[in-house]
Amino acid sequence: MLRSALVRLRPSGAVLALEGLPAGSSWTCLGAMRDSGPGDGSPTAHGQPVARHVRNASLEPPRRNVTGARAPEPHPRSSTHCPAPPERTSFAARQTSSTARARGPDAARRSADPEAPVRDLRREWESGALHVGLFPPERVRNFSIIAHVDHGKSTLSDRLLELTGALPAGQQAQFLDSLEVERSRGITVKANTASIVHRYDGQDYLLNLVDTPGHVDFSYEVARSLQACQGAVLVVDATQGVEAQTVANFYLAWGQNLAIVPAINKCDMPAAEPDTVRQDLQLSFDIAPESCVETSGKTGQGCRELLDRIVTGIPPATDGDAAAPLRALLFDAHHDRFRGVVCLLKAQDGVVERGARVRSHATNQEYEVQECGLLVPHRLPTDKIPTGLIGYAILGMKRAEEARVGDTLHGVPPPGSPLRAAAAAAEPLPGFQPAVPKVFAGVYPAASDELEGLKTAMSRLLLTDASVVAAKERSSALGLGFRCGFLGLLHMDVFLQRMRQEHGADVLLTPPTVPYRLVYKDGTERVVSNPVEFPCAPDGDAMPREVWEPMVSVTLVAPIEFMGDLIQLCQDRRGELQDQVVLGSGSSSRVLLKYWLPMAELAESLYDRVKSLTSGYATLDYEDAPERMADMQRLDLLVNGEPVDAFAKVVHRSDAQREGKRLCGKLAGVMERQLFEIAIQARCGSRILARETLKAYAKNVLAKCYGGDVSRKRKLLEKQKEGKKRMKRVGNVSIPTDAFISLLSR
Numbered sequence: 141m142l143r144s145a146l147v148r149l150r151p152s153g154a155v156l157a158l159e160g161l162p163a164g165s166s167w168t169c170l171g172a173m174r175d176s177g178p179g180d181g182s183p184t185a186h187g188q189p190v191a192r193h194v195r196n197a198s199l200e201p202p203r204r205n206v207t208g209a210r211a212p213e214p215h216p217r218s219s220t221h222c223p224a225p226p227e228r229t230s231f232a233a234r235q236t237s238s239t240a241r242a243r244g245p246d247a248a249r250r251s252a253d254p255e256a257p258v259r260d261l262r263r264e265w266e267s268g269a270l271h272v273g274l275f276p277p278e279r280v281r282n283f284s285i286i287a288h289v290d291h292g293k294s295t296l297s298d299r300l301l302e303l304t305g306a307l308p309a310g311q312q313a314q315f316l317d318s319l320e321v322e323r324s325r326g327i328t329v330k331a332n333t334a335s336i337v338h339r340y341d342g343q344d345y346l347l348n349l350v351d352t353p354g355h356v357d358f359s360y361e362v363a364r365s366l367q368a369c370q371g372a373v374l375v376v377d378a379t380q381g382v383e384a385q386t387v388a389n390f391y392l393a394w395g396q397n398l399a400i401v402p403a404i405n406k407c408d409m410p411a412a413e414p415d416t417v418r419q420d421l422q423l424s425f426d427i428a429p430e431s432c433v434e435t436s437g438k439t440g441q442g443c444r445e446l447l448d449r450i451v452t453g454i455p456p457a458t459d460g461d462a463a464a465p466l467r468a469l470l471f472d473a474h475h476d477r478f479r480g481v482v483c484l485l486k487a488q489d490g491v492v493e494r495g496a497r498v499r500s501h502a503t504n505q506e507y508e509v510q511e512c513g514l515l516v517p518h519r520l521p522t523d524k525i526p527t528g529l530i531g532y533a534i535l536g537m538k539r540a541e542e543a544r545v546g547d548t549l550h551g552v553p554p555p556g557s558p559l560r561a562a563a564a565a566a567e568p569l570p571g572f573q574p575a576v577p578k579v580f581a582g583v584y585p586a587a588s589d590e591l592e593g594l595k596t597a598m599s600r601l602l603l604t605d606a607s608v609v610a611a612k613e614r615s616s617a618l619g620l621g622f623r624c625g626f627l628g629l630l631h632m633d634v635f636l637q638r639m640r641q642e643h644g645a646d647v648l649l650t651p652p653t654v655p656y657r658l659v660y661k662d663g664t665e666r667v668v669s670n671p672v673e674f675p676c677a678p679d680g681d682a683m684p685r686e687v688w689e690p691m692v693s694v695t696l697v698a699p700i701e702f703m704g705d706l707i708q709l710c711q712d713r714r715g716e717l718q719d720q721v722v723l724g725s726g727s728s729s730r731v732l733l734k735y736w737l738p739m740a741e742l743a744e745s746l747y748d749r750v751k752s753l754t755s756g757y758a759t760l761d762y763e764d765a766p767e768r769m770a771d772m773q774r775l776d777l778l779v780n781g782e783p784v785d786a787f788a789k790v791v792h793r794s795d796a797q798r799e800g801k802r803l804c805g806k807l808a809g810v811m812e813r814q815l816f817e818i819a820i821q822a823r824c825g826s827r828i829l830a831r832e833t834l835k836a837y838a839k840n841v842l843a844k845c846y847g848g849d850v851s852r853k854r855k856l857l858e859k860q861k862e863g864k865k866r867m868k869r870v871g872n873v874s875i876p877t878d879a880f881i882s883l884l885s886r
Contacts (some may be wrong), residue, residue: 259305287375295437334517357628371399371454378412457528465563466490466551507535545606575607577625582650584621597643658684698758808832
């Protein structure tokens with residue numbers, strides 16, 4: 141049984157406190173807390189009643205160790221989902237133990253000089269004043285910066301780079317957001333790495349920073365980045381408090397046994413409430429208020445203290461064996477137009493040395509390390525990457541498919557080496573669970589002669605984004621292309637934008653679809669993600685007994701005057717109301733709506749409709765919900781009697797006729813007339829649901845008849861009519877590219 145949750149909200153809707161939730165479940169949302177079902181009302185900090193019941197939430201603070209209780213075993217590092225948090229070890233207890241290991245007995249007297257001069261790390265690296273031999277594993281820290289979207293991760297990373305001298309002051313903002321799509325959208329979509337040097341207690345420490353995305357669609361990037369780290373900086377906006385991905389990312393890091401350093405960012409804002417956020421973190425995650433660092437990525441406030449806390453609060457990278465054969469985790473890769481595939485890796489055991497040979501566990505191919513080094517943040521070639529460090533390696537891979545994210549690179553000792561037997565018997569490192577796509581779409585070249593360019597662009601993008609699943613497919617209308625699976629609609633849009641901007645590929649994207657589970661009479665099951673593969677009676681297919689469609693739990697928060705429009709929209713999209721709560725009172729009151737909706741409806745521009753109906757004031761987020769049995773059918777579009785597979789889609793029986801009329805009318809409006817009549821029909825099963833007719837061009841065959849018998853005119857008209865019938869039987873209808881683009885655009 142789920143228990144009710146006490147949630148304190150600001151008037152802006154940000155979550156201030158979450159408690160009383162069941163352990164062993166997960167919670168993700170954006171801009172508003174996820175909940176379902178009735179709850180009990182409790183006053184908020186502002187005296188506003190809130191009644192909510194949280195579904196699939198795991199915000200109960202981990203319980204503290206009791207006397208004689210054994211601490212839980214570490215979670216396996218191969219999990220990419222948010223596991224249930226440990227039940228016997230509190231965050232405060234783990235934080236205390238990790239800090240004690242890193243700081244030592246006299247750490248209390250140490251502090252960084254806030255007025256310390258900024259170093260020029262690039263000059264020090266290039267001159268040899270700094271080199272990897274100066275940093276034993278005890279003085280190496282690998283950490284990620286995790287947060288909810290728009291909480292200031294990238295800006296805070298810029299300040300850390302500037303304060304340590306890795307980046308000159310006045311450089312471009314969000315330096316680690318190097319992709320054009322990141323700058324145009326203002327979000328991080330790709331995790332980036334930079335190695336910085338921070339002086340603490342008279343010694344230099346090498347800090348390997350990984351800036352991660354904040355949107356839920358890119359959570360796979362966060363999971364892969366955490367695999368290579370021993371700790372994480374949890375950034376929370378001082379004006380917004382704990383939000384969706386704050387919770388998801390915390391438990392993602394907690395489940396991988398990482399030390400967590402909490403940082404309250406944007407403390408320079410007039411609306412900042414750091415004390416309230418400290419209470420939120422304590423109630424939500426059992427984080428001690430005094431352990432939070434107040435920072436400002438804009439002004440640099442508290443950034444030096446944060447660097448000190450990273451040194452003292454995150455364990456060193458001493459979990460590897462420098463004397464063992466090489467085992468390196470390949471956690472990311474990208475393509476360089478001059479050097480080919482560049483692998484980002486962490487040397488777990490042994491040392492990555494230039495000129496040495498390594499073997500891929502996934503492909504069993506051997507490579508020579510042509511170049512290796514650190515990212516500072518530019519590529520800095522070095523002779524080796526010592527144990528525990530994060531760096532890059534160029535192995536001379538000829539094809540992008542050879543770099544498998546999550547692969548283990550084993551060292552190949554020379555013949556006669558005592559390590560040769562140990563290297564042959566070495567086990568691979570725990571990799572990553574493959575991503576499970578939730579949205580599918582077909583990607584085709586706009587012109588048939590651009591297929592090779594599409595293949596090249598696809599292979600290079602798949603190298604940088606391992607969460608995309610792609611398989612070749614053929615369409616009778618669009619030719620050869622790819623059926624791609626994505627983690628969400630934003631993920632799909634970003635992937636398509638990168639393909640166009642970075643590789644100049646002109647592509648057509650079919651409407652997004654979702655996978656359906658078909659159950660047949662004999663008990664066999666089949667999952668269909670392509671509408672063309674959905675069974676249809678006229679094709680002679682065996683019809684399934686049951687069709688199960690994926691569902692999502694959608695949370696909508698909007699001003700109360702838009703409540704009626706949102707309810708009507710959700711009902712039209714086959715939604716099922718789960719909860720309705722009014723937040724606040726008076727003119728500033730808002731409504732929180734919780735609906736179960738088919739995922740297919742979410743893919744049909746639901747977000748755009750919500751923003752349009754509410755003038756942009758509503759927030760929408762979703763999470764997976766149990767699938768539901770539905771009466772789904774395949775809707776085919778026939779042109780001149782022939783089905784066009786690119787226009788096929790799976791619809792609910794109640795929406796089939798309306799959708800068929802819409803598609804027929806839209807296609808008739810963009811197609812060109814021919815010398816013969818063209819019928820555009822929508823077919824569902826054996827029934828024709830809608831039809832539009834394109835009239836034929838008619839030549840005036842009577843122009844040369846200035847008079848005479850009417851039978852002459854009738855004969856010419858009959859001859860023209862017979863010719864058009866014959867042309868319709870043998871003629872092929874060519875659908876222009878503009879028609880495909882217009883009909884396939886969402």
